[in-house]
Amino acid sequence: xxxxxxxxxxxxxxxxxxxxxxxxxxxxxxxxxxxxxxxxxxxxxxxxxxxxxxxxxxxxxxxxxxxxxxxxxxxxxxxxxxxxxxxxxxxxxxxxxxxx
Amino acid sequence: xxxxxxxxxxxxxxxxxxxxxxxxxxxxxxxxxxxxxxxxxxxxxxxxxxxxxxxxxxxxxxxxxxxxxxxxxxxxxxxxxxxxxxxxxxxxxxxxxxxxxxxxxxxxxxxxxxxxxxxxxxxxxxxxxxxxxxxxxxxxxxxxxxxxxxxxxxxxxxxxxxxxxxxxxxxxxxxxxxxxxxxxxxxxxxxxxxxxxxxxxxxxxxxxxxxxxxxxxxxxxxxxxxxxxxxxxxxxxxxxxxxxxxxxxxxxxxxxxxxxxxxxxxxxxxxxxxxxxxxxxxxxxxxxxxxxxxxxxxxxxxxxxxxxxxxxxxxxxxxxxxxxxxxxxxxxxxxxxxxxxxxxxxxxxxxxxxxxxxxxxxxxxxxxxxxxxxxxxxxxxxxxxxxxxxxxxxxxxxxxxxxxxxxxxxxxxxxxxxxxxxxxxxxxxxxxxxxxxxxxxxxxxxxxxxxxxxxxxxxxxxxxxxxxxxxxxxxxxxxxxxxxxxxxxxxxxxxxxxxxxxxxxxxxxxxxxxxxxxxxxxxxxxxxxxxxxxxxxxxxxxxxxxxxxxxxxx
Numbered sequence: 001x002x003x004x005x006x007x008x009x010x011x012x013x014x015x016x017x018x019x020x021x022x023x024x025x026x027x028x029x030x031x032x033x034x035x036x037x038x039x040x041x042x043x044x045x046x047x048x049x050x051x052x053x054x055x056x057x058x059x060x061x062x063x064x065x066x067x068x069x070x071x072x073x074x075x076x077x078x079x080x081x082x083x084x085x086x087x088x089x090x091x092x093x094x095x096x097x098x099x100x
Numbered sequence: 101x102x103x104x105x106x107x108x109x110x111x112x113x114x115x116x117x118x119x120x121x122x123x124x125x126x127x128x129x130x131x132x133x134x135x136x137x138x139x140x141x142x143x144x145x146x147x148x149x150x151x152x153x154x155x156x157x158x159x160x161x162x163x164x165x166x167x168x169x170x171x172x173x174x175x176x177x178x179x180x181x182x183x184x185x186x187x188x189x190x191x192x193x194x195x196x197x198x199x200x201x202x203x204x205x206x207x208x209x210x211x212x213x214x215x216x217x218x219x220x221x222x223x224x225x226x227x228x229x230x231x232x233x234x235x236x237x238x239x240x241x242x243x244x245x246x247x248x249x250x251x252x253x254x255x256x257x258x259x260x261x262x263x264x265x266x267x268x269x270x271x272x273x274x275x276x277x278x279x280x281x282x283x284x285x286x287x288x289x290x291x292x293x294x295x296x297x298x299x300x301x302x303x304x305x306x307x308x309x310x311x312x313x314x315x316x317x318x319x320x321x322x323x324x325x326x327x328x329x330x331x332x333x334x335x336x337x338x339x340x341x342x343x344x345x346x347x348x349x350x351x352x353x354x355x356x357x358x359x360x361x362x363x364x365x366x367x368x369x370x371x372x373x374x375x376x377x378x379x380x381x382x383x384x385x386x387x388x389x390x391x392x393x394x395x396x397x398x399x400x401x402x403x404x405x406x407x408x409x410x411x412x413x414x415x416x417x418x419x420x421x422x423x424x425x426x427x428x429x430x431x432x433x434x435x436x437x438x439x440x441x442x443x444x445x446x447x448x449x450x451x452x453x454x455x456x457x458x459x460x461x462x463x464x465x466x467x468x469x470x471x472x473x474x475x476x477x478x479x480x481x482x483x484x485x486x487x488x489x490x491x492x493x494x495x496x497x498x499x500x501x502x503x504x505x506x507x508x509x510x511x512x513x514x515x516x517x518x519x520x521x522x523x524x525x526x527x528x529x530x531x532x533x534x535x536x537x538x539x540x541x542x543x544x545x546x547x548x549x550x551x552x553x554x555x556x557x558x559x560x561x562x563x564x565x566x567x568x569x570x571x572x573x574x575x576x577x578x579x580x581x582x583x584x585x586x587x588x589x590x591x592x593x594x595x596x597x598x599x600x601x602x603x604x605x606x607x608x609x610x611x612x613x614x615x616x617x618x619x620x621x622x623x624x625x626x627x628x629x630x631x632x633x634x635x636x637x638x639x640x641x642x643x644x645x646x647x648x649x650x651x652x653x654x
Contacts, residue, residue, distance in 0.1 A: 088516035
């Protein structure tokens, strides 16, 4: 039996600002993980990764991250991606100070 | 200090104009990221975890007040109002926008600074003893040599695509403060029978496979420096491995081929190259040396210093910890700690930078240095100015008296900023500093080097820390390995791994147990942690780190 698919989100950095961004269902890039399209199967993940990668004039370094759904909202499962959602942990600056 | 001439200025202006056009072509879509990435890296621009990062070289750590002011202005205008001083005497801006970077580089160019070769497989910023020109124990100022090497290596056509990055460090003192044995080429100025020359060390490095450099030439006549270095790098350029990134540094080339083979190849190449230099390099060196003449030292009473030292305990504590002997007895070298307890090691705000620049101009012959230990140095301060400088530094929160102590920690940016990191390092440094400040044990513990890296690449020099901490990702969780007994000086040594790693919330208590074992076992307060470790070995420290293992065995 194959392993259950871990839900995923397409992420990247914005070309102009470098900000961490997430691909939404309507092909926009959001600064907030909560806005991201949650991908529930492998084939769709491959497709959305290609969709994200086909916007090289908007984003850099497109890849898929694992997420867990909490009340329907995606949360990163790895600590690296947790930091990417909010910025550096040494003190309050970066995304956490600007978005939340 | 070295002043840019027309050649330097024209080169930089042309290079910045090239990069401006490259950025424009990336933004308008004419260049792909694959095409652009090597171009931006050659100009010091990285893409990190949360943003771009611009790494600006501060050659051999030397800058003047005007340059520091520009670093502050850049932080305000195009970043978040601060800069981060690194372990290779660079400053990093963590939040630049791509379109602003050409303007930042132009602003740097105005004061003779740049970000060229702060990344990529090239010869990187040449570093030097941060006390250069001022230290009492110095044979000669290493900076003219470092500047000659900077000019030779910048845009050197043969060395733009080396197998891997290549780092040079220079010291003019037998007491090595530039970590020359952990560099690709380490250079020490010395004299033998009245003749000036260099000891050349090769193949040192930290990272995945830490190696202490080996002596390639115990005495190289002064005039032979550039052809000899060119011989080393060109031998490496051909012989170094390009098949495996992890085996591509010269330390592996030296290790795999043996120092004798490398020496023979370098000598053969050197014999070919030497005639080609024809003495022009030595003429340039003479001109450079003239620009590094010592400032005119002031004569005058140092009574104001003595009075403040006896009457003000806060000043005395700072003076005892943050001053170093200068070659002129009426002068001191001031180390300004950029390591206030609980703050990010190496981060200075624009206001702090401006105040340090102003102090340098008013009191310290307009000279500043950045140390590889992420602090700022005023190399030439007449002692009469020290009380005023202390007061001025206090106004910008820069009087932490902890140089060389447990909270004077080197920490790489780690996973708070760096895309390569496997764990955080800054918060570990913050917590250790805060904890021992609360315990009021810092001065009791005495001299101690803690160095923290957030990945195996070892930007935080953990291998050569008396206590080294390496942050790793173990099955999706941060985990910290401790090494003990490392040494970054002329008696360089790679630390020994103490045992299994610790979780993020266990690492500070582990360090506390380690220090407890040191305080319990040291002969007296003059025996430093590293000396106690050398005398006692790993056992008592291991027992303190892993008490449950000991309990299980009992």
